[in-house]
Amino acid sequence: MRGTRFADEADYWGAEVPEGGELRSRMQAELRDKLRLGRPLRVYLGVDPTSTELHVGHFVPLQKLRRFQDQGHQVVFLVGDYTATIGDPSEQTSERKRLTHEHVLELAGSYTEQAYRILDPSRTEVRHNGDWLGKLSFADIIELASIFPMKQIVARRDFQRRMEQGESLRFHESLYALMQGYDAYMLKCDVQVGGYDQHFNMLAGRAIQEHFGDKPHVMLTNPLLIGTDGRKMSKSYGNVINVHDAPFDMYGKTMRMADAHIPAYLELASSLDADAIDTEVQQLQDGANPMEVKKRLAFDLVRQYHGEAAAGEAAETFQRVVQRQQAPDEVPEVIVPPHLLGTTWVDLCAGLELSPSKAEARRLMRQGGFYIEQTPVKDTEARAEVPPAGILVRLGKRRYYRLLPGA
RNA sequence: GGGGAGGUUCCCGAGCGGUCAAAGGGGACAGACUGUAAAUCUGUUGGCUGAUGUCUUCGGAGGUUCGAAUCCUCCCCUCCCCA
Numbered sequence: 147m148r149g150t151r152f153a154d155e156a157d158y159w160g161a162e163v164p165e166g167g168e169l170r171s172r173m174q175a176e177l178r179d180k181l182r183l184g185r186p187l188r189v190y191l192g193v194d195p196t197s198t199e200l201h202v203g204h205f206v207p208l209q210k211l212r213r214f215q216d217q218g219h220q221v222v223f224l225v226g227d228y229t230a231t232i233g234d235p236s237e238q239t240s241e242r243k244r245l246t247h248e249h250v251l252e253l254a255g256s257y258t259e260q261a262y263r264i265l266d267p268s269r270t271e272v273r274h275n276g277d278w279l280g281k282l283s284f285a286d287i288i289e290l291a292s293i294f295p296m297k298q299i300v301a302r303r304d305f306q307r308r309m310e311q312g313e314s315l316r317f318h319e320s321l322y323a324l325m326q327g328y329d330a331y332m333l334k335c336d337v338q339v340g341g342y343d344q345h346f347n348m349l350a351g352r353a354i355q356e357h358f359g360d361k362p363h364v365m366l367t368n369p370l371l372i373g374t375d376g377r378k379m380s381k382s383y384g385n386v387i388n389v390h391d392a393p394f395d396m397y398g399k400t401m402r403m404a405d406a407h408i409p410a411y412l413e414l415a416s417s418l419d420a421d422a423i424d425t426e427v428q429q430l431q432d433g434a435n436p437m438e439v440k441k442r443l444a445f446d447l448v449r450q451y452h453g454e455a456a457a458g459e460a461a462e463t464f465q466r467v468v469q470r471q472q473a474p475d476e477v478p479e480v481i482v483p484p485h486l487l488g489t490t491w492v493d494l495c496a497g498l499e500l501s502p503s504k505a506e507a508r509r510l511m512r513q514g515g516f517y518i519e520q521t522p523v524k525d526t527e528a529r530a531e532v533p534p535a536g537i538l539v540r541l542g543k544r545r546y547y548r549l550l551p552g553a
Numbered sequence: 554g555g556g557g558a559g560g561u562u563c564c565c566g567a568g569c570g571g572u573c574a575a576a577g578g579g580g581a582c583a584g585a586c587u588g589u590a591a592a593u594c595u596g597u598u599g600g601c602u603g604a605u606g607u608c609u610u611c612g613g614a615g616g617u618u619c620g621a622a623u624c625c626u627c628c629c630c631u632c633c634c635c636a
Contacts, residue, residue, distance in 0.1 A: 312632080312633060312634095313632080314631085314632065384580080384581090401591085402591075404592075405589090405591050405592075407591095435589090436591070438589095440589070464589090469590095505600070506582090506598090509582085509583080513596075
C-alpha cells in the first residue's frame with residue numbers, strides 16, 4: 147500500500163479545485179513540523195459502524211494507521227456510534243437510512259475486532275463519539291454551526307450534485323460535518339486519516355479546532371478503492387472483497403477483477419512498497435501477462451488477512467480448479483435420499499436444492515454446463531445413477547458435489 | 554398547507570385496455586474463445602410442463618370490463634417545487 151496523500155484536493159474536487167488549492171503543500175509542511183515536536187503524534191481514524199462487514203477498502207486507512215503505530219505514534223480508533231445513527235452524507239447519492247443506537251453498538255464490536263487484524267490492540271486507543279456528542283446542548287450545537295458560513299456547507303460537491311439532480315437532501319445531513327469536526331477537537335489529534343470522501347468533514351475538524359484555539363490536524367486522505375468491477379465498492383453491486391472472506395474466495399474475487407483495475411489495488415490494497423508497485427505497473431505496461439500480476443496481487447491480499455500458508459493453498463486450488471478445470475481437493479458430499487434415486491438428474495438437482503428450480507437445472511443442462519464425472523450431460527431426460535461409491539457432479543464452472551446414495 | 558411527479562419482474566427502466574411473463578440496459582448464469590473466474594462474442598434469465606399449455610407476477614385493497622401492469626375508488630409509501 148502506498149496511496150496516501152496529503153489532502154489531495156484534486157481527488158475531492160476533480161478538475162475544479164477551488165481557489166486557494168495549496169492545502170496539500172500546507173499539510174506537508176504541517177506534518178513536518180509536528181514530527182519535529184519529538185513526541186508521539188495522535189493519529190485518528192473514525193469509522194461509522196453501518197454494516198457487519200468491513201472490506202479491504204476500509205483497510206486502506208487502517209494500514210496507514212499501522213505504519214504510524216510502527217513508528218511509535220499513538221493511534222486512536224474512533225467508533226462513530228453516535229454519528230452512525232445520522233449517517234454520513236459524504237459521496238452519497240441519496241439520503242442514508244437511519245440506524246438505531248443499539249444496532250450500531252452491536253456492529254461496532256465486530257468492527258474493532260476486524261480492525262485488530264491490522265492494528266496492534268495494545269497500542270490502540272478506542273473511543274466512542276457518543277460519549278461527547280450525546281452531551282452537547284442545543285446552544286453548543288449552535289455555537290459549532292456558527293463557525294461555518296452557509297456558503298461553505300452548500301458548496302460541498304456531493305450536496306451540489308444532489309441538489310442539481312433533484313435528489314433528496316435534508317438539513318440534518320449538513321450537521322454531520324459538525325459532529326465529525328467536533329470529534330477531531332475532542333480527541334486532540336495531530337493527524338486524521340481517511341478516504342478522500344472525508345475531505346469536507348476533515349476540513350470542518352480543522353475549523354472547529356482553530357475556533358477553540360487548538361492547532362488544526364493534518365489531513366491525510368487516500369483515494370477510495372474501487373470495487374472489483376470498477377464501480378464504487380458496494381455490497382449491493384457484489385463487487386466487494388470482505389475482510390472476512392475465506393482465502394479461496396478472496397483469491398478468486400481478486401482474479402475475477404478486470405485487468406484494468408490491477409494498479410488501483412496494488413496501490414491501495416496490497417502490502418507492497420512503492421518500488422515494488424512501480425515495478426509491477428511497469429511490467430503491465432510492458433505487456434506482461436496481467437494474470438501473473440493478478441496472481442501475485444491475489445496472493446498478497448490473502449497473505450495479509452489469512453497468512454502465508456492459506457495464501458499458498460488458495461493459489462494452488464485456483465490453478466487446479468479454474469485453470470485446469472479439475473475438481474478441488476475437498477468436494478462437498480451430498481447424500482441423495484432414496485426417493486430421489488432413479489429419477490432424472492433434473493429432479494435430483496432440484497430435489498437436493500443444488501439448483502433453485504427444475505427449469506433452472508434444465509437450462510443449465512441444455513447449455514452444456516452440467517457435468518457428470520467431468521463429462522457434459524445435455525439430455526434433460528437422462529436418468530440419475532448414483533453408484534454406491536458416489537459420483538462427481540459439477541454445475542457450471544466451479545460448483546462441485548460428490549453425490550452418495552442414502553440408505 | 555398548496556401544486557406537481559412517481560411506486561413495474563434481482564437492479565435501473567420502457568409499457569399506459571387485448572399482439573405482456575412484460576422492450577432496452579445492467580447484473581447473474583452458461584457456452585465459445587483466451588493469457589485468468591479479465592476482455593470479446595453468443596445464448597439463457599418467474600414456476601410447473603417433452604411440447605402445445607397452464608398457474609403466479611407490475612405498492613396494497615376493492616371495482617369497471619368478455620379481458621387490466623394499463624381505466625375508476627380508497628389506502629400506504631417516495632420524490633420535487635412553492636409557502
